[in-house]
Amino acid sequence: MVATPLTKTLRCVVAAGTVLAMTAACGGGDSDSGSDSKGASAELTGRGPITLVQGKDTSGNVQKQVDAWNAQHPNEKVRLIELPEEADAQRQQMVQNAQAKSDAYTVLNLDVVWTAEFAANRWITPLPQEQFDMSKFLQPTIKTGQYRGRLFAVPWKTDAGLLYYRTDLVKKAGASGPPKTWDEMKQICDKVAKDGVGCYGGQFEKYEGLTVNFSEAVHSAGGSVVDDQGKPQVNTPQAKQGLDFLAEGFKSGFIPKEAITYKEEEGRRAFEKGKLVFLRQWPYQYALSKKSDVKDKFDVAPLPGPNGPGAPTLGGHNLAISAFAKNKATALDFIKYLTAPEQERANMLATSEAPTLTELYDDAELKEKYPYLDVLKESLLKAKARPEAVRYGDFTKAIQENAYAALTGTKSTDQALADMQAELGKLTQQ
């Protein structure tokens, strides 16, 4: 047993070293986890040093918070382990750690869409929901930390799409304010989106951003990607209306052709160069655009929908405890510490990452520093989580595959949604 993680690591290292693309073989092959499977329901006991594992701490603020904790808890010190910036690479390392059943990682900073996979594989421990005051959290964010109704991860940072718009152009079009519906948006564009200025952009490249934008369109039209039982529901008139909005947009030129290659940064550049009137984007762009050529000419609003405000997709990160870690009691305390109002507030001031506690959205100082906070709160309260899928990688791939086909015109929206429904159905059957 003791040798198992080592052999496995060795095997991975060895396999990675060969030229035969055999790396795929690592991941271990021993089915000896009879006793470990109970780990999922074990008590959170043990105190001592732990680790916090997350992507790069670009602002340095997490380290600051860790230092503050360490000063108060000399016997329960936390060490920050930084993983690569890329989300996929983070997930890969956490998965490898879990498969080696290593206790190197204690508190995991999970992307909201990984919760189901990590919980179902018993890689993270269920958390005592009663020890957290769930009413203080933004309600939509709680769902992202749950799997089958049980809490596995505590919402730490959240995110929702906003509509960035050019105030000068909207005014020029004679509108009183930002558009609330898709039709209003098109009417504004008909008047001002010309001479190389496109109307609407988002993240339409074939990657996770497309899943976000697709589900946003579907949710805004009153549909849903999966129902409460987790069964896919994309073959509905509402879903069709949502996908049609995007597909028709590309066909009519309402969305510029090159937007099919946009990820976050490409869209931001286009908006800042004045090539877009409207852009669906995360809050991070606000501070950056305030330093760009359009700094005095833009603002944010909630995303529009077909008949009123739309429903953005939730992003963000949650904190979970690795099932194979030691000192889980310390880990639980540390999660409580990081998700306390003072810490979340300090974190937002330092990083602009949106907190998950409702009260902070009415904080005067935060509001002054982040003028979009009201809009963000309004958006977050309407936001919807992405599907809770154990095989999320396959799930999002099926969505991307078919949505992309519809946007590029290789499939009709009806066909794309029918295919998507069939593929998602197969994935949720098991």
Add this chain to the structure above:
Amino acid sequence: MTTVIAAPEQPPSTGVKAARRKGDVQGSGRLAAILLSPTFIVLALVVGYPILAALRESLFQRGQGLDAEGFVVEGDQFVGLDNYLDIFSGSNASVFWGSLWNTTFFTVTTVVIETVLGICMALIMHWAFRGRALVRASVLVPWAIPTAVSALLWRWVFQADGVANALIGQQVLWTTEGFQAKLAVIIADTWKTAPFVGLLVLAGLQMIPRDVYEAARVDGASAWHQFWRITLPLVKPVLLVAILFRMLDVLRMFDLPFVLIGAQKESVQTLSMLAYDEASNLRYGVAAAYSTVLFLYVAIVAYAFVKLLGADVIGEMRQAARGRRRSARLRLRFRKEVSS
């Protein structure tokens, strides 16, 4: 080798001598085995074990079902050749065949283009001109840049408002599905690896003695004739090695399409990307099966290449070696006869 060569020249000798000689061979054989064993152990660990582990893994599946509480059912399940059958005829078979086609297409196109360009580059670099050292060094730059980084650079070139579109004055969306994505990968790969072929060929060119060309010129051979009849045949052994290396490399292509065009773009998906995708979705059995198929494909292509084109290279080398040895032996015998 030693026994083969020793056999014909073994002189008629007494039984004692022969026995001692045999013993010698055995003794040195054992010594050789002992001396080589660290190498064999390392090879077995580094090459043999991963291949066997991957083969074993490809016969299993794991963690595909959920129990009533929503937890993944643990444990390996032996599925025999199911993973392979799924690859060739399952619901994802079209993806596999598409990737196999892409892999083959990239291999053929890039290797042909890179060979032609590489030879041209080598011929230019072979000329004596001022600043030749600088040109040679600068040609190495693309080769020295990590593929993932150069893929990022090319992504900027190929983005919607990038340099490529500005140059051709047209709005081509290079990174979308379609032939243009393949073209982008071919261009970026050629930029990166044609210098590699160029440098290897240059090394081959420098080994050709100058007097051969002088003789050809005296005979009145044109430049084209000199290239076709002298340069190419003499540089062929080196060139074939360069081509073989490039082929083995392209067959495993992963990072360039993955970074430049993106994951899950069917028009540029290669077999390695497919294996990666399966592995990152925790289907290690299927991923191992894909890797094994790729491994076999690479092995077959390499073998066929060596058999079809390289056979007479090796033959020539063997002949040359034999010739040299024979003349050495003759000289030795001659000397012996003289001295006795």
